[in-house]
Amino acid sequence: MASSSRNWYKRWSTKEEREGLTWGMVIDGTQFYEAFLKIGCKIDETDIVCEVGSGYGRIFDTFSRKFSFRRWYMMEINPERCERLRQKYKNDSRVVVLCQNVDFLELPEKFDVGISTLTFKHLYPDCSTALFNVSRYMNKGGFFVFDIIISDKDRIAFEEANIINYYAKDTLKEFINLAGLVIEEEGVVDYPVGPRNLYRLGKRTLSTSILKRNELNRKIISLQRQCYVLEDQIVRFYNVFKGIRESLPDWVMRRIMRVLQISW
Numbered sequence: 634m635a636s637s638s639r640n641w642y643k644r645w646s647t648k649e650e651r652e653g654l655t656w657g658m659v660i661d662g663t664q665f666y667e668a669f670l671k672i673g674c675k676i677d678e679t680d681i682v683c684e685v686g687s688g689y690g691r692i693f694d695t696f697s698r699k700f701s702f703r704r705w706y707m708m709e710i711n712p713e714r715c716e717r718l719r720q721k722y723k724n725d726s727r728v729v730v731l732c733q734n735v736d737f738l739e740l741p742e743k744f745d746v747g748i749s750t751l752t753f754k755h756l757y758p759d760c761s762t763a764l765f766n767v768s769r770y771m772n773k774g775g776f777f778v779f780d781i782i783i784s785d786k787d788r789i790a791f792e793e794a795n796i797i798n799y800y801a802k803d804t805l806k807e808f809i810n811l812a813g814l815v816i817e818e819e820g821v822v823d824y825p826v827g828p829r830n831l832y833r834l835g836k837r838t839l840s841t842s843i844l845k846r847n848e849l850n851r852k853i854i855s856l857q858r859q860c861y862v863l864e865d866q867i868v869r870f871y872n873v874f875k876g877i878r879e880s881l882p883d884w885v886m887r888r889i890m891r892v893l894q895i896s897w
């Protein structure tokens with residue numbers, strides 16, 4: 634993992650009580666299950682399921698009461714959380730816990746149903762690599778359902794030890810398309826804190842050469858997005874700064890400008 638991304642993944646390597654993962658309250662998977670049905674999804678008994686960022690297993694707990702399936706891969710970046718999941722589901726032979734970062738996904742087999750909740754918004758610098766990996770491991774005829782925050786423009790909220798990504802719809806569509814995926818359905822999950830956008834993606838068949846070219850374009854668009862996000866933040870910072878300039882004594886202004894190495 635690159636050193637900068639290690640910083641933004643710090644939260645996921647620390648111990649955190651389970652309610653911390655879902656806005657300070659323990660919730661079950663009902664809201665997601667209802668949205669899953671609404672966009673025409675189901676799981677069959679022969680299906681292989683892959684869940685990215687399983688947290689404390691709330692999605693599995695709800696879904697395993699509603700559907701039968703062959704296997705359920707729980708992919709989690711946090712080793713301690715993985716251990717807890719292994720303990721919790723030790724009597725269910727269908728569950729396989731994999732301690733992995735989705736950006737370096739390695740699965741023993743392809744999946745039919747992919748699920749990820751409240752996780753893709755935290756991927757640094759964006760979810761484009763994860764979408765490529767999901768596409769690589771998705772069976773033909775399979776699908777991947779995930780929630781994300783769509784906004785009027787691309788934005789990243791840098792929190793203390795993790796990020797929250799907001800996507801302009803066109804950027805997300807571009808990442809989906811380049812990954813060899815296609816939007817089959819769109820919906821909304823009604824979480825206790827408000828609605829989140831939901832996508833069901835299917836797989837397109839692309840030649841190896843096109844996938845290679847797409848991978849290069851993905852990197853370019855990802856970098857362009859980061860530049861845009863930074864530029865936007867600098868402009869916003871500058872405007873706030875301009876607003877308070879009048880009320881600051883001259884010596885404070887001079888010092889700030891020296892530290893920032895800017896001239897007014």
Ligand SMILES: C[S@@+](CC[C@H](N)C(=O)[O-])C[C@H]1O[C@@H](n2cnc3c(N)ncnc32)[C@H](O)[C@@H]1O
Nearest residue numbers: 645654686687688709710711734735750751752
């Ligand atoms: C906000 S929690 C959501 C947990 C669960 N999906 C839910 O909805 O209750 C995000 C989870 O994703 C995991 N995670 C974060 N980044 C990840 C990554 N790059 N690869 C795999 N798991 C990741 C975290 O450890 C955490 O358990």
